[in-house]
Structures are given as structure tokens and as C-alpha cells.
Amino acid sequence: xxxxxxxxxGEIALRVIRACHDEGLEAIAVFSDxxxxxxxxxxxxxxxxIGPAPAAESYLNIQRVLxxxxxxxxxxxxxxxxxxxxxxxxxxxxxAAGVTFVGPSADAIRSxxxxxxxxxxxxxxxxxxxxxxxxxVADVREAARVAADIGYPILLKAVAGGxxxxxxKVESEDDLDSSFQRATSEALKAFGNGDVYVxxxxxRPRHVEIQVLADQVGHxxxxxxxxxxxxxxxxxxxxxxxxxxxxxxTRARMGEAAVRAAESVDYTGVGTVEFLLLxxxxxxxxxxxxxxxxxxxxxxxxxxxxxxxxxxxxxxxQPLGEATMAAERDGHAIECRITSEDPFNAFxxxxxxxxxxxxxxxxxxxxxxxxxxxxxxxxxxxxxxxxLIVWGETxxxxxxxxxxxxxxxxxxxxATSQPFHxxxxxxxxxxxxxxxxxxxxxxxxxxxxTPAEPDQIRRIVVAAALAEHQxxxxxxxxxxNHGDAAHQTAWLQAARxxxxx
Amino acid sequence: xxxxxSVGPHAVEVEIGQHWVKLDGQEVPARxxxxxxxxxxxxxxxxxxxxxxxxxxxEHEGWTVQVxxxxxxxxxxxxxxxxxxxxxxxxxGAPGGGGLVKAPMPGLVLRWEVEEGQSVGRGTGLVVxxxxxxxxxxxxxxxxVVRRILVAAGTAVExxxxxxxxxxxx
Numbered sequence: 001x002x003x004x005x006x007x008x009x010g011e012i013a014l015r016v017i018r019a020c021h022d023e024g025l026e027a028i029a030v031f032s033d034x035x036x037x038x039x040x041x042x043x044x045x046x047x048x049x050i051g052p053a054p055a056a057e058s059y060l061n062i063q064r065v066l067x068x069x070x071x072x073x074x075x076x077x078x079x080x081x082x083x084x085x086x087x088x089x090x091x092x093x094x095x096a097a098g099v100t101f102v103g104p105s106a107d108a109i110r111s112x113x114x115x116x117x118x119x120x121x122x123x124x125x126x127x128x129x130x131x132x133x134x135x136x137v138a139d140v141r142e143a144a145r146v147a148a149d150i151g152y153p154i155l156l157k158a159v160a161g162g163x164x165x166x167x168x169k170v171e172s173e174d175d176l177d178s179s180f181q182r183a184t185s186e187a188l189k190a191f192g193n194g195d196v197y198v199x200x201x202x203x204r205p206r207h208v209e210i211q212v213l214a215d216q217v218g219h220x221x222x223x224x225x226x227x228x229x230x231x232x233x234x235x236x237x238x239x240x241x242x243x244x245x246x247x248x249x250t251r252a253r254m255g256e257a258a259v260r261a262a263e264s265v266d267y268t269g270v271g272t273v274e275f276l277l278l279x280x281x282x283x284x285x286x287x288x289x290x291x292x293x294x295x296x297x298x299x300x301x302x303x304x305x306x307x308x309x310x311x312x313x314x315x316x317x318q319p320l321g322e323a324t325m326a327a328e329r330d331g332h333a334i335e336c337r338i339t340s341e342d343p344f345n346a347f348x349x350x351x352x353x354x355x356x357x358x359x360x361x362x363x364x365x366x367x368x369x370x371x372x373x374x375x376x377x378x379x380x381x382x383x384x385x386x387x388l389i390v391w392g393e394t395x396x397x398x399x400x401x402x403x404x405x406x407x408x409x410x411x412x413x414x415a416t417s418q419p420f421h422x423x424x425x426x427x428x429x430x431x432x433x434x435x436x437x438x439x440x441x442x443x444x445x446x447x448x449x450t451p452a453e454p455d456q457i458r459r460i461v462v463a464a465a466l467a468e469h470q471x472x473x474x475x476x477x478x479x480x481n482h483g484d485a486a487h488q489t490a491w492l493q494a495a496r497x498x499x500x501x
Numbered sequence: 502x503x504x505x506x507s508v509g510p511h512a513v514e515v516e517i518g519q520h521w522v523k524l525d526g527q528e529v530p531a532r533x534x535x536x537x538x539x540x541x542x543x544x545x546x547x548x549x550x551x552x553x554x555x556x557x558x559x560e561h562e563g564w565t566v567q568v569x570x571x572x573x574x575x576x577x578x579x580x581x582x583x584x585x586x587x588x589x590x591x592x593x594g595a596p597g598g599g600g601l602v603k604a605p606m607p608g609l610v611l612r613w614e615v616e617e618g619q620s621v622g623r624g625t626g627l628v629v630x631x632x633x634x635x636x637x638x639x640x641x642x643x644x645x646v647v648r649r650i651l652v653a654a655g656t657a658v659e660x661x662x663x664x665x666x667x668x669x670x671x
Contacts, residue, residue: 165635185636344571345606348632350606351607379632382633412554456569458546459568461524462531463553463555464555465577466517467542468504469517
């Protein structure tokens with residue numbers, strides 16, 4: 001394995017390219033017309049255009065990605081996450097072209113990607129699953145029957161789902177009709193399969209997931225958990241490791257269940273088994289993500305491993321190293337996802353050009369991003385701009401460090417989730433570690449209405465008044481305009497522009 | 502020079518002198534400096550310095566001040582502008598506008614969930630807007646009647662595009 005085609009964009013493409021270079025491999029980027037000048041294109045050894053901006057005609061187009069692999073002479077393809085990462089068809093096509101797919105087998109992807117099939121397998125492997133239907137429901141009437149049986153609230157979930165798409169929580173029978181319609185239409189559009197199944201909606205569980213690694217010579221291990229309960233509409237916003245609510249016994253049982261889950265599909269590579277955890281220590285299999293996870297850095301920081309390099313080594317046929325097999329957890333890590341969503345406008349996506357960027361740094365701070373000054377943030381792709389990850393000896397140190405790092409971050413040109421994260425990091429419930437997956441739903445609005453500190457308002461007022469005062473003074477300094485083009489020298493224009501700044 | 506500065510619900514009078522500002526009847530030394538070529542400024546006031554992004558314009562008239570990741574729209578009026586504002590207010594009686602529901606983000610109008618003439622209550626789903634492959638339902642914020650649907654399903658809209666006019670229920 002020498003040349004790896006990175007079939008993705010944004011922060012994860014850059015992350016994978018860095019890992020390739022650290023492993024001494026060449027990295028080939030792909031890009032759509034919207035990404036021609038993106039940082040991942042510049043970081044790679046070579047880059048191939050794969051089509052216009054819409055993902056369906058570029059990053060999601062198997063034939064075009066394969067053609068790019070052939071054209072660039074790549075001997076491996078890393079899919080990142082999202083796009084084609086969990087497409088069994090893609091994994092198959094890559095292998096059929098004689099190129100190594102950096103990930104599990106197409107069979108493993110298929111078994112876990114079909115949610116109902118995965119539930120069936122987990123039951124057989126003694127991994128607990130959430131009560132509900134094993135098969136997809138035929139229509140809204142059947143969904144109503146099942147719901148009446150297991151009791152509201154229920155979740156409608158796309159059989160082919162992931163990332164919250166095609167998933168709806170239904171509180172009562174009144175909402176079932178419209179939710180069913182929206183879930184199936186979203187699922188059909190996102191995955192080309194409108195089938196949904198029904199699951200009981202557990203009461204305020206936590207989302208805790210286990211990182212697993214499996215090589216091709218029979219070792220399957222886990223590297224502990226990540227707590228990902230801070231979510232909004234099933235999209236994770238903040239993750240941390242270790243989970244504040246997990247005792248060692250539950251952690252061990254969960255880890256063993258995750259390894260069983262991976263082994264049941266002969267899993268190879270890195271993957272994540274997601275569970276819902278109840279306060280009494282009961283946990284239920286949610287799904288397995290057969291790829292690198294967005295939030296993988298928190299595990300990397302507490303276990304001092306490089307999961308993307310592990311992926312590359314496993315794909316090259318190497319056994320898990322001794323250091324990885326014996327890795328022990330140290331300290332605490334937290335990740336905040338910086339997205340182009342405006343928390344003060346109902347988290348709706350914002351668009352714009354990044355005009356200024358100041359990135360946090362210093363001890364224990366990691367910034368994984370796919371943006372730079374000049375990046376155009378549009379609506380074609382996922383709103384994730386960057387991930388801010390910190391490490392500390394204890395959770396308290398990590399929290400303080402995240403507050404400090406968030407204060408250092410300045411992004412101008414597009415509204416981001418940054419101020420929301422700052423509010424969460426100061427919230428008593430979060431600081432205490434007492435939260436569950438309903439945290440944002442129950443606490444989010446109140447947090448966003450936190451009044452600004454009087455001193456901050458004073459400073460904003462003074463800054464704006466001084467800026468306006470300086471602007472007016474500059475206008476008064478301008479000489480009268482004679483309307484004579486001969487007087488408009490470049491020097492004069494530059495001086496006026498300066499005065500107006 | 503005196504200015505009236507408004508941030509959200511706060512309206513503060515600020516007087517600016519040579520190297521000081523006066524607010525709440527107190528004079529404090531303050532200065533705002535441009536940093537490098539970017540939009541960053543340092544405000545030094547009451548013994549501490551705060552990095553801020555201070556820019557004119559945006560989606561509103563006036564200034565935008567961004568601090569700790571949050572952008573605040575700020576209106577700054579000098580005395581003359583305040584007088585003009587007062588005169589305009591006196592001559593203009595009725596509140597304008599009416600219930601125009603605008604697109605809160607750019608996206609694709611996927612489908613309408615109401616028809617013209619239909620009565621709506623607070624929370625009634627009006628229209629489904631798709632952005633980044635997620636469907637977002639725009640709901641009514643109060644009671645009323647759907648007067649006019651302004652954009653057909655299947656149309657791509659910019660942020661701020663009027664989508665539907667809601668009138669008072671008769």
C-alpha cells in the first residue's frame with residue numbers, strides 16, 4: 001500500500017491525509033467544483049476533480065470516485081465518514097477494482113447498515129437491543145398497532161438510516177401520520193430506501209459508544225467509551241471520554257458486548273458500537289458505525305493512539321501493535337463540534353465566506369478543521385467546519401481548557417455553534433456531568449437566553465460608539481470632492497480607504 | 502460628541518471625548534485600535550483589553566460587534582440622527598408589516614402544509630424547507646389566517662425571502 005485515495009472532503013479528508021503522511025504514504029485528494037480551493041486539496045500529494053458541487057454528482061458518485069482512484073494510480077481508498085463510507089456497494093466496487101478498501105468487508109457493512117438485520121444479529125450474539133420491531137413496518141397503520149403495543153413515545157427509524165436522517169420521535173398517535181410521512185420521505189431521499197421500523201423511546205438515556213479495533217489476524221479489542229449525549233435532533237454536538245456516568249463494571253460489560261457485536265460480523269478495521277445507557281446501568285445496542293467516527297479524537301487523546309493510522313495499518317494487513325493492545329486510558333478529553341449553524345437562529349445553517357480565522361492553540365488543544373480564510377461555506381454539504389478537542393489530567397482541567405480555547409477562537413464571516421458551546425461549558429448541570437440525550441431539548445433554550453454579562457454589554461456599546469465616532473471623523477477629514485478624475489490618484493484613494501477603516 | 506447605542510433591549514447614551522468615553526455619568530479612559538489588516542480590534546477600557554470584531558453593516562444597518570463567537574447587531578445614532586428618528590416616529594402612526602413569514606435560512610421549499618384561506622394556530626406547521634438534506638418545518642408563531650402563499654413548492658429561496666402572508670383571523 002503506497003498511494004491512498006481519500007474519498008471525502010472537509011476536516012476528515014485533511015485528517016486522513018495527515019495520517020497517510022505520518023505513515024509515509026502518499027495521499028490523493030478528490031474534490032468537487034465547490035471544493036477546488038479547499039485545504040484538503042492543497043494538503044494532498046495530488047488531487048482529482050470528481051464533478052460538480054452536488055454530492056450526488058461528486059462525493060456520492062461511486063463511478064467517479066473509482067475513476068479518480070484508477071487515474072491517480074491509488075492502491076487504497078479511505079472513505080472517511082459520511083458519503084460512501086458505509087456503502088457496501090462502494091466497498092465491493094473498490095475491492096473488485098483491485099484496490100484496498102480502508103474499512104471492513106462489504107458483508108460487515110451490509111449486516112450493520114441494515115438496522116433491522118443488525119438488531120437480529122445482536123439478539124443472536126447476546127447483545128441487548130431496544131424493544132421494538134425487528135422487521136420494517138408495512139405502513140402507518142402497522143406502525144400505529146406496534147406503537148399502541150409498546151407504548152408512546154416511540155421512535156421511527158430508517159432501516160438504512162444514520163445521522164438522524166429518516167428518524168422521528170413520536171409523542172402520541174396524533175403526530176404519527178405526519179411523522180411517518182416525513183421519516184419515510186427523508187429516508188427515501190437520503191438512502192434510496194423508505195423503509196422504517198419502530199423502537200420504544202427510552203426515558204432519558206445517555207448515548208455512550210464503544211470504540212473497537214479489529215485486525216485481519218483475529219484480534220478484536222476495544223478502547224473504552226465516548227459519551228455523546230449532548231445532541232440536537234440526533235446530531236452530536238459535544239463528546240467526551242471517559243463518560244462521567246459510567247462505573248468500571250458497566251464499562252467492562254459494555255466493552256465486552258461491543259467486541260461480541262464486532263466479532264459477530266467478522267469485523268475488521270476501526271468501528272463504533274453505539275449504546276443507550278439507562279441510570280440503572282442497563283444498556284441497549286443502538287447501531288454500529290462501520291467507519292471512523294467524527295468524534296474519534298477524544299479516544300485518541302485519552303489512549304494516545306492514532307485511530308486513522310491504525311485503520312491504514314489494519315488495511316495493509318498488519319496485526320494490531322503491542323502498544324495499541326496494551327493502551328491505557330489517561331486523563332480526560334472533550335470535543336466541541338464547530339458547525340455553521342446559528343444557535344441564536346434555531347440552529348439553522350448559515351452561509352458565507354470565512355473572512356477571518358484565529359484558531360485556538362497551546363497545551364492540550366487540538367484543532368481538526370477543513371476551513372481556511374477564504375473558504376466559502378455553502379449549503380451543499382454537512383455544516384461541520386471544525387472540531388475543537390482538548391485534553392486535561394482531569395475532567396475539571398479539560399473543562400477549563402475548553403473554555404479557554406473557545407475564548408481564543410475567532411471565526412468571522414459565518415455564524416457558528418461556538419457561543420452555544422461556551423454556554424454549555426459554563427452550565428452547572430454539564431459541569432457536574434449530570435446530563436442525558438434530552439439535555440439540549442430541555443436546557444438549550446434557557447442557556448441561549450442567558451443574559452450577557454453587564455460588562456460585556458458595556459464593552460460592546462463602547463466599541464460600537466468608538467467605531468462610529470472614528471468613521472465620522474474620517475469622513476470629516478476627507479477633502480471636498482472636485483469631481484475631477486485627475487485628482488483621484490491611487491495614493492489618495494488608498495489614504496481614503498485607510499481613513500474609512 | 503454624544504451617541505445613543507442600542508444592543509438588543511439595552512439603549513445606552515455614550516459621550517466620546519479625546520481619550521475617554523462617558524457612560525452612566527462616569528468618564529473612563531477607552532480606546533479602540535485596529536489590529537493588522539483583518540477586522541479584529543482591541544478595545545482597551547477600565548484596565549483590560551478585549552479582542553473584538555467591529556464591522557459596519559451586515560444584515561442590518563449600523564454595526565456588528567462580535568465577541569466570544571457571538572455577533573451582536575448594534576445601532577449607533579448621533580444626536581442629529583436621533584432627532585430625525587423621533588420626527589419620523591411622530592409622523593408615522595400605524596405599525597407596518599403584517600404577518601409575513603420569511604425563510605429563516607436558505608433552502609428548498611419542499612411542500613406546503615397549509616392552503617390559502619386556512620386558519621392557523623400557534624405551532625401549526627406551514628411549510629417544510631429543506632436545507633443540507635434535513636427537512637425543517639416552519640411553524641406559525643400565532644393565530645391567524647393564511648392570506649397568500651408567495652412561493653411555490655420546489656422553489657429554492659434565500660434567507661429572508663417572504664414565504665407566506667398571515668393575516669388576522671376575522
